Amino acid sequence: MNPVVGIAAFVAVSLATAAFGFYGLRISRTTGDFYVASRTVRPWWNASAIGGEYLSAASFLGVAGLILLSGTDALWFPVGYTAGYLMLLLFVAAPLRRSGAYTIPDFTEARLDSRAARRVTSLVVVMVGWLYIVPQLHGAALAIRITTGLPAWVGQVAVVAVVCFTVIAGGMRSITFVQAFQYWLKLTALAVPILFILFMLASNGTPAAADAAVNPTGAPAAGPYQTISLLVALLFGTLGLPHVLVRFYTNPDGQSARRTTLIVLGLLSVFYLLPTAYGLTGRTFAPGLAQSGQADALVLLLPGRMVGGMAGDLLSALVVAGAFAAFLSTTSGLVVSLAGVISQDLLGGSVRGFRWAALISALVPLGIASMTDSLALAGSVGLVFAFTASTICPVLLLGIWWRGLTDAGAIAGMVTGGVLCGGAMVAGSVLGAAGTPSWLALPAAWTVPAAFAVMVLVSRATRDRVPRTITRLMTRLHTPERPLATER
Amino acid sequence: MTRVRVTAPRSMAPRGTALTAARSAAASREAAEESDAGQVFVRSLIRSQLRLALVVAGGFLLILVAFALVLGLVPGLAESTIAGLPFNWVLLGAGIYPVTGLSAWLYIRTAARNEARYRDLVGDK
Numbered sequence: 001m002n003p004v005v006g007i008a009a010f011v012a013v014s015l016a017t018a019a020f021g022f023y024g025l026r027i028s029r030t031t032g033d034f035y036v037a038s039r040t041v042r043p044w045w046n047a048s049a050i051g052g053e054y055l056s057a058a059s060f061l062g063v064a065g066l067i068l069l070s071g072t073d074a075l076w077f078p079v080g081y082t083a084g085y086l087m088l089l090l091f092v093a094a095p096l097r098r099s100g101a102y103t104i105p106d107f108t109e110a111r112l113d114s115r116a117a118r119r120v121t122s123l124v125v126v127m128v129g130w131l132y133i134v135p136q137l138h139g140a141a142l143a144i145r146i147t148t149g150l151p152a153w154v155g156q157v158a159v160v161a162v163v164c165f166t167v168i169a170g171g172m173r174s175i176t177f178v179q180a181f182q183y184w185l186k187l188t189a190l191a192v193p194i195l196f197i198l199f200m201l202a203s204n205g206t207p208a209a210a211d212a213a214v215n216p217t218g219a220p221a222a223g224p225y226q227t228i229s230l231l232v233a234l235l236f237g238t239l240g241l242p243h244v245l246v247r248f249y250t251n252p253d254g255q256s257a258r259r260t261t262l263i264v265l266g267l268l269s270v271f272y273l274l275p276t277a278y279g280l281t282g283r284t285f286a287p288g289l290a291q292s293g294q295a296d297a298l299v300l301l302l303p304g305r306m307v308g309g310m311a312g313d314l315l316s317a318l319v320v321a322g323a324f325a326a327f328l329s330t331t332s333g334l335v336v337s338l339a340g341v342i343s344q345d346l347l348g349g350s351v352r353g354f355r356w357a358a359l360i361s362a363l364v365p366l367g368i369a370s371m372t373d374s375l376a377l378a379g380s381v382g383l384v385f386a387f388t389a390s391t392i393c394p395v396l397l398l399g400i401w402w403r404g405l406t407d408a409g410a411i412a413g414m415v416t417g418g419v420l421c422g423g424a425m426v427a428g429s430v431l432g433a434a435g436t437p438s439w440l441a442l443p444a445a446w447t448v449p450a451a452f453a454v455m456v457l458v459s460r461a462t463r464d465r466v467p468r469t470i471t472r473l474m475t476r477l478h479t480p481e482r483p484l485a486t487e488r
Numbered sequence: 489m490t491r492v493r494v495t496a497p498r499s500m501a502p503r504g505t506a507l508t509a510a511r512s513a514a515a516s517r518e519a520a521e522e523s524d525a526g527q528v529f530v531r532s533l534i535r536s537q538l539r540l541a542l543v544v545a546g547g548f549l550l551i552l553v554a555f556a557l558v559l560g561l562v563p564g565l566a567e568s569t570i571a572g573l574p575f576n577w578v579l580l581g582a583g584i585y586p587v588t589g590l591s592a593w594l595y596i597r598t599a600a601r602n603e604a605r606y607r608d609l610v611g612d613k
Contacts, residue, residue, distance in 0.1 A: 269585035
């Protein structure tokens with residue numbers, strides 16, 4: 001691929017992001033602006049922003065790559081990524097907004113009336129955020145290497161630099177604009193090239209998918225355990241993602257939080273048709289990428305291979321721009337939510353503290369990413385989902401719907417889920433992809449029930465620790481807001 | 489405006505700021521909701537919202553299982569095609585999204601209706 005194409009695309013996306021960040025600088029002034037955009041973002045903006053933030057390297061590159069490798073088995077990934085939002089809508093969206101908390105640790109502290117539960121939650125949120133940023137940076141490294149031939153670390157450093165600049169300049173208000181813009185950029189960047197390719201194939205008279213059943217690597221099909229465990233992780237992991245949840249605080253009320261989620265579902269459904277189309281086309285016309293271990297680069301390479309010439313370069317530039325939008329938007333969303341947590345807990349909650357916290361939240365994963373190798377992107381993000389499903393998800397679900405949850409139960413459950421799932425992740429990386437049995441590679445099917453069970457049992461045993469504020473809190477979480485007295 | 493002493497049965501200490509008219513209205517609504525009669529309504533709202541969420545989630549998961557079973561058990565799906573695309577790809581790659589959207593839409597409508605009924609019961613205008 002022409003290296004100028006990749007560099008030009010990255011510079012254009014970075015400039016657009018920075019321009020939005022600068023625009024945000026002029027209108028965000030108070031601490032409230034920085035943290036939750038004053039809670040006045042409209043549902044369409046907010047939904048586009050959630051979509052922009054959520055569609056990470058795993059969705060943009062990883063899903064198509066995995067479909068190329070394992071065919072219909074991999075189609076469960078986009079299904080799970082989307083259906084996770086249905087679970088979020090059903091169990092979490094409106095009550096979480098009505099809790100009035102800024103961050104997940106705020107929620108646990110208010111619900112459980114316990115500083116200790118807050119600290120454990122903060123720790124888990126920071127770990128989730130860092131774990132999630134690392135695959136984004138791996139994606140950036142891959143994209144830079146494939147498209148420009150520059151060393152991989154250039155991509156990682158560039159992404160972190162742009163994110164730090166945007167977040168530190170504008171906080172969440174500008175981030176909302178940036179994210180919303182990046183959803184539509186990502187959609188266009190995937191849609192235009194694949195439509196071009198499909199029309200070209202149709203006019204050449206080639207059957208759209210002659211032999212999609214071809215298995216380029218000869219890998220065995222996934223068994224029922226793999227599919228179930230994957231779906232548990234994706235369905236329950238989404239409702240614990242800190243950068244997604246922080247977005248719900250920017251809705252004006254509970255009902256608009258629900259409407260936002262519905263729009264997000266629509267946006268994601270449209271988006272995920274595209275990586276599926278890339279995967280199917282790649283399986284038919286470029287199965288060689290799977291054998292050469294470049295499956296994750298399928299989306300980046302397919303337009304150039306199929307079209308060629310000037311048009312191919314232009315389409316490639318578009319896809320590369322979309323990929324960088326994906327790395328930038330997810331990373332900046334995570335950095336904002338991590339910085340919110342770190343600055344409130346350690347640095348006193350000031351704007352200055354938020355800026356320092358943003359720097360810390362971006363630099364640590366940069367260090368981790370530069371020391372580790374890229375696994376399959378969709379797979380490593382799937383593991384992060386398993387981790388949130390085993391830690392944050394049980395606290396939220398039980399905290400919102402069960403009066404009996406106590407601080408001791410919440411802490412015990414989070415620690416259990418975190419240790420089991422974290423242990424499985426470490427064991428998996430020690431054993432390597434080939435040597436890991438599937439119950440360790442996809443741990444959610446047993447770590448999530450274990451976390452729930454421990455949380456319920458310990459809460460029952462410490463019944464007298466149920467906070468006295470529980471009646472008032474459950475009322476606040478579940479009753480509709482009055483039209484006027486929204487903020488108290 | 490002078491400070492107003494809050495006499496509602498609050499379990500948390502009131503914040504040390506002067507209460508505006510809106511805030512005291514909100515406080516009296518909270519007081520009504522925390523009374524025994526108010527809590528009957530609140531608990532029934534929570535129960536109906538939870539039941540609704542569980543029913544929608546359960547229905548959606550059943551459909552998901554049905555999709556998986558059809559893909560796994562019906563032979564020849566990979567060979568049959570729709571508009572040139574293999575049927576199993578269309579089913580899993582595009583067919584689940586409308587189900588997700590429909591479930592979400594049904595849930596939102598019914599949840600809003602539950603809340604409207606609650607508003608009527610507690611006499612909120």
